[in-house]
Amino acid sequence: MSVLTLADTAEKVTLALRVKDRDKMIDFYQGLIGFNLKQEENTLAILGVKEDNTQHLWLEESPRAEERFGEVKKLQKATLTVPSVEEISDLYQRLKEASYPIVQVSYDEGVRLAVDDPEENRLEVLATNEENKVENEEQLLALASGNFTGLTKGASFQQVYLNVTVPQKEENFLQDHLGFYLGENGKANSEFDISLYSSDSYAVDMDNSDVLGLEIIRFVVTSDTFNTLEAHLTNKEQEFYIDKKKTLLTIYDPAGVEWWFVRNNEQ
Numbered sequence: 465m466s467v468l469t470l471a472d473t474a475e476k477v478t479l480a481l482r483v484k485d486r487d488k489m490i491d492f493y494q495g496l497i498g499f500n501l502k503q504e505e506n507t508l509a510i511l512g513v514k515e516d517n518t519q520h521l522w523l524e525e526s527p528r529a530e531e532r533f534g535e536v537k538k539l540q541k542a543t544l545t546v547p548s549v550e551e552i553s554d555l556y557q558r559l560k561e562a563s564y565p566i567v568q569v570s571y572d573e574g575v576r577l578a579v580d581d582p583e584e585n586r587l588e589v590l591a592t593n594e595e596n597k598v599e600n601e602e603q604l605l606a607l608a609s610g611n612f613t614g615l616t617k618g619a620s621f622q623q624v625y626l627n628v629t630v631p632q633k634e635e636n637f638l639q640d641h642l643g644f645y646l647g648e649n650g651k652a653n654s655e656f657d658i659s660l661y662s663s664d665s666y667a668v669d670m671d672n673s674d675v676l677g678l679e680i681i682r683f684v685v686t687s688d689t690f691n692t693l694e695a696h697l698t699n700k701e702q703e704f705y706i707d708k709k710k711t712l713l714t715i716y717d718p719a720g721v722e723w724w725f726v727r728n729n730e731q
Contacts, residue, residue: 470644470656477621477656478724479542480522480680481585482529482672488582489523496558497544497587498614515617522680530675533584536665538719539678540625541578541586547618549575552591553604554612560605571599583676590622622656624681627663628719634660637717641702643693656683672720682724690727 483489490509493499499511499521507525512518546552552575559566559579567578567586574592581587598604628634638644638658672679685693694713697704704715713725 470642470658476518476684478519478522478680478682479621479624479678480524480682481539481583482526482676482679483523483583484525484527484529484531484676485582486523486525492581493521493523496555496562496564497589498555498558498612500614513615513617513619518620519682520619520621522682524679526673526676529673530667530670531583532667532670532675532677535667536627536663537667537670537675537677538627538672538721539585540627540659540661541588542621542625543588543590543623545590545592545618545620545622547591547616549591549598549604550607550609551612551616551619552577552589553598553607554610555589555615556604557608557610569601569604571604574598575604585677623659624657624678625659625661626678626719626721627661627665627668629662629664629669630718631660631662633718641697641700641715642717642723643696669720672722678721680722680724682726684726684728687727687729690725693725 481489486507486509490501490511493511494501500514501509502512502517502519503510509523510519511521511523513520546555556566556569556577564579567580569575569577574590575598576588576590578586578588598607626634639646644658667675690710690713694706694710697715702715704713706713711727711729715723717723
């Protein structure tokens, strides 16, 4: 396994999932996880938190894409970090009350719980707040107050675990083209990390448009970062797309994941 970190670029991270049943997925991510439904347009649902306009999650309905449920696909799991143990306790309480299957809960470093969404994308929710040390389910449920009916402003995706068929090729691309670097002692320490795992599953190498699951990883970046990335990719003669107004740059990695970089014009 390689863990790579992206230091300065990861201001705001959005994960885009291609889904079969958007309504069912909205019910899960809004009703149980606590995202706020910001907007629906055509086949796309945009979710975030109430306090700001950050787009944390896109759900794009694609009924014709292959399900490949039960198979290993590009996304092994994504880690969503929340600001406090109290927040994750309310989230856990919602899952319990809905009798939703919980894959795993651990208490080694804060509280970490794993669930599979209705289309088998694994979501890991993590709270590392040390003020309320929790060691078991009883203590976790005792902190549930009902005050956190949804995710708060500090929530963010901070790590994505990718299954790839050629890890070294993917690692080289992320480092040489997008500016990732290996974390110290194999463990990254930044706002956004990518972990790579080797897999020989056929579904891992399928085109994103043909299979449900992870489609896009999107960042909002500063103008300086955007310009530097454009110049770097041009210098390497790497194929990418950039719009005429130079507000959006997109590129595919060797695993077929599409990376979007959006210029933050507010800065």
